[in-house]
Amino acid sequence: MNFDFSEEQKLLQKTARDFLADQAPLSLARAVMESDNKYSEELWKETAEMGWLGATIPEEYGGAGFGYLELALLAQEVGRSLAPIPFSSSVYLASEAIIAFGSDDQKKKYLTRLAAGDAIGTVAIAEGPGELGLESVETRFEAGKLTGKKTPVPDGDIADLIVVLAKTAAGTALVIVDGDAGVDKKSLESIDPTRAMGQLTFDGAPAELLGADGEGAAQAEKILDRAAVLMAFEQIGTAERAFDITKEYTLGRYAFGRPIASFQAIKHRLADLYTSIVLATSNAYYGAWALENSSDELGTAACAARVNATEALELAGEEIIQMHGGVGFTWEYDCHMFYRRSKLTGLVLGSAAEWREKLIQRLEAAA
Amino acid sequence: MDFEDTPEEAAFRAEARAWLDANAKLRNPDEPPMGMLEEEGGGGVKRAQQWQAKKADAGWACITWPKEYGGRAASSIQSVIWNQEEGRYRTPPSIFGIGQGMLGPTIMTHGTQEQKDRYIQPMLRGEEIWCQLFSEPAAGSDLAGLRTTAVKDGDDWVVNGQKIWTTGAQFCKWGMIVTRTDPHAVKHAGITYFIVDMESPGVEIRPIKQIAGASGFNEVFFTDCRIPDKNRVGAVNDGWRGAITTLMNERSSIGAGGGGAGVKDLLRLAKQCKRNGRPAIEDSSVRQQIADFYIRTKGLSYTGSRTLTAISKGTTPGPESSIGKLVGAPLRQQMAAFAMDLQGAAGSLVNQDAAEEGIWQLAWLGAPGMRLAGGTDEILRNIVSERVLGLPSEMRADKGVAFSDIPTGS
Numbered sequence A: 001m002n003f004d005f006s007e008e009q010k011l012l013q014k015t016a017r018d019f020l021a022d023q024a025p026l027s028l029a030r031a032v033m034e035s036d037n038k039y040s041e042e043l044w045k046e047t048a049e050m051g052w053l054g055a056t057i058p059e060e061y062g063g064a065g066f067g068y069l070e071l072a073l074l075a076q077e078v079g080r081s082l083a084p085i086p087f088s089s090s091v092y093l094a095s096e097a098i099i100a101f102g103s104d105d106q107k108k109k110y111l112t113r114l115a116a117g118d119a120i121g122t123v124a125i126a127e128g129p130g131e132l133g134l135e136s137v138e139t140r141f142e143a144g145k146l147t148g149k150k151t152p153v154p155d156g157d158i159a160d161l162i163v164v165l166a167k168t169a170a171g172t173a174l175v176i177v178d179g180d181a182g183v184d185k186k187s188l189e190s191i192d193p194t195r196a197m198g199q200l201t202f203d204g205a206p207a208e209l210l211g212a213d214g215e216g217a218a219q220a221e222k223i224l225d226r227a228a229v230l231m232a233f234e235q236i237g238t239a240e241r242a243f244d245i246t247k248e249y250t251l252g253r254y255a256f257g258r259p260i261a262s263f264q265a266i267k268h269r270l271a272d273l274y275t276s277i278v279l280a281t282s283n284a285y286y287g288a289w290a291l292e293n294s295s296d297e298l299g300t301a302a303c304a305a306r307v308n309a310t311e312a313l314e315l316a317g318e319e320i321i322q323m324h325g326g327v328g329f330t331w332e333y334d335c336h337m338f339y340r341r342s343k344l345t346g347l348v349l350g351s352a353a354e355w356r357e358k359l360i361q362r363l364e365a366a367a
Numbered sequence B: 001m002d003f004e005d006t007p008e009e010a011a012f013r014a015e016a017r018a019w020l021d022a023n024a025k026l027r028n029p030d031e032p033p034m035g036m037l038e039e040e041g042g043g044g045v046k047r048a049q050q051w052q053a054k055k056a057d058a059g060w061a062c063i064t065w066p067k068e069y070g071g072r073a074a075s076s077i078q079s080v081i082w083n084q085e086e087g088r089y090r091t092p093p094s095i096f097g098i099g100q101g102m103l104g105p106t107i108m109t110h111g112t113q114e115q116k117d118r119y120i121q122p123m124l125r126g127e128e129i130w131c132q133l134f135s136e137p138a139a140g141s142d143l144a145g146l147r148t149t150a151v152k153d154g155d156d157w158v159v160n161g162q163k164i165w166t167t168g169a170q171f172c173k174w175g176m177i178v179t180r181t182d183p184h185a186v187k188h189a190g191i192t193y194f195i196v197d198m199e200s201p202g203v204e205i206r207p208i209k210q211i212a213g214a215s216g217f218n219e220v221f222f223t224d225c226r227i228p229d230k231n232r233v234g235a236v237n238d239g240w241r242g243a244i245t246t247l248m249n250e251r252s253s254i255g256a257g258g259g260g261a262g263v264k265d266l267l268r269l270a271k272q273c274k275r276n277g278r279p280a281i282e283d284s285s286v287r288q289q290i291a292d293f294y295i296r297t298k299g300l301s302y303t304g305s306r307t308l309t310a311i312s313k314g315t316t317p318g319p320e321s322s323i324g325k326l327v328g329a330p331l332r333q334q335m336a337a338f339a340m341d342l343q344g345a346a347g348s349l350v351n352q353d354a355a356e357e358g359i360w361q362l363a364w365l366g367a368p369g370m371r372l373a374g375g376t377d378e379i380l381r382n383i384v385s386e387r388v389l390g391l392p393s394e395m396r397a398d399k400g401v402a403f404s405d406i407p408t409g410s
């Protein structure tokens, strides 16, 4: 039994943590939140230089050629710092889609740009409120042209390269669109202003097939599973940071002549939050193992990782405010940035309820 | 990252399996483990003792104990592997856990040579069964509030008082008892620890009927019961130190458990039972709930894998290893309650009259005990928040106060 990360992987994680502690303090996320900027271009460039944006991209396409275990740990640190960059959209979604389904030409053309951070990528699935219905998308791909509207698209308004799930004569397909050609990009107001959300309207935009025509929904599902595991690590990183800040605050804040951390109602809830994060971490580890080893169990493991990390982070987001009292409800304190991030990350890949349903379907199929 | 045995672990597993194959029958994976002691009556004790003796003869009893005590100085990971392997066979449930898991190690740490020579071998062989006489009517979570007294008289100590919730006392030859020997000291300082012969005069054992009807635990009354001083474990008034050793071992043995009906069984049940005129498994709230149980079950099991990894590498498991019972016991209770809900009105039946021979009802009736024994949910949260997270300890009304001056409710 060796259900842990290796020493080298942990060292990589430590380097990433130190780097982000320096380059991405919470004030950086706040600066993005309080400006019209959609992300920190400077941090984006730096992460590209560190090789993170091409973490799992093969070296021949300009990537670092790491495994998923390494990427998972980077994701955790990105989450811990609340880094205001389109990391999840570009790395776990767009790059992964092209690695999985791109032709050699497409990989050469797109992955090199994504790895270098010259292009921001994303995957566009949703078409309005409700579940991510993969089979029922309306956006149409015909004769090399794409028509329809995708909303909301994570980082869609800043994306240079968009993988779109569309309807075709054969069923559904994934297609790649250049964000600068025939796409009307509009910024939407995000619950978490440190993470951009956009609406994309395609009016005959030129697009090319990614993978097999007719297989779009199945391919999208695979991408979502993989992204769910990586996002779970990001969520856990964010939850751990929220937990640390909360614990620190309760130790320093006095009421009734004692630190509030000595009240059992606080201690026991911190114990519960800790427990929730531990369980989520264990499920995420298993997801990472399944991802790295292309296990048959990736489908169920991704669901468990996704739901559990979402639950842990949402709890952390609620508790950080509650345990700070009134200051937690101010714009000035950072608590709400965690509250906001918890919900945003819990929704962009589909809600926990959707993933619980998916889990049961998969368990039924396996029985 | 992998789930494979190291070559040494694989070799050990093969060795264990070879012996088990030759000496026991494989259990069908769907068949529940053999029943607990309460259901078995007296025959269960005999069978458990025979199996234990067989293991002892072959060197498979208490394998982590040092060789001088009859063990094989096995590592913790070997002990886990042995338990996994033994669990695959139709073997009687062990009734020796309290002695072998908690009290034996306490005697090895704090006992005299004479005590080790006398008690350890028969304990390892299962010839003598042991119980833990800690809790009292007025001292459970607050164990150090115990009131049973021991007073020195010549070479003996004379013990008076009452213990309660003593698991298995009715089958035991020996018990380990914590007593108050100095009521004027602060409470942890006036405690002395003894080995007591459960057959000696002045010991009266009364089984207590538990909520499910069986009598797993007892109350034990001590009336002028004499314990020779040579049965004292550790120094006079220093018994708390030994009690802590026992409790540390309790924590490492509890929570290992698991087993019992699981998510697979819930899915099957939800197919069989109807809701809204359709199989309950088609109901979205049912699906959401089962998914939640699955995720918590897996989270717990992979947390176990992380702990095993640390053990396998010979390092101390991280703090994550402390949450097992705190998550597992309420989970068990909620899953059982949910299964009964699925059965609707028929969920109110038990045993043979109930669906699936009442396994869920039995689990539901047993679960509250899991949430109490070996540290209640609340005490475990205290432990996690104080020892793992480093939060301040409780404000105490009894700090620095002589035991005799501490306020009580009765």
Ligand SMILES: Cc1cc2nc3c(=O)[nH]c(=O)nc-3n(C[C@H](O)[C@H](O)[C@H](O)COP(=O)(O)OP(=O)(O)OC[C@H]3O[C@@H](n4cnc5c(N)ncnc54)[C@H](O)[C@@H]3O)c2cc1C
Pocket: A264, B131, B132, B133, B134, B135, B136, B137, B138, B139, B140, B141, B142, B164, B165, B166, B167, B168, B216, B217, B368, B369, B370, B372, B373, B374, B375, B376, B377, B378, B379, B382, B394
């Ligand atoms: C099945 C079973 C087997 C057992 N076997 C044994 C045995 O073999 N030997 C033995 O010595 N004992 C045994 N026990 C006893 C067990 O250790 C005690 O029941 C347990 O420690 C709780 O003590 P109590 O029953 O006195 O409850 P109390 O300590 O009175 O607790 C009552 C309630 O108050 C809560 N509470 C108490 N203190 C605090 C606090 N500081 N903060 C918050 N809440 C608190 C508890 O969590 C609980 O909910 C067994 C119990 C059970 C159920």
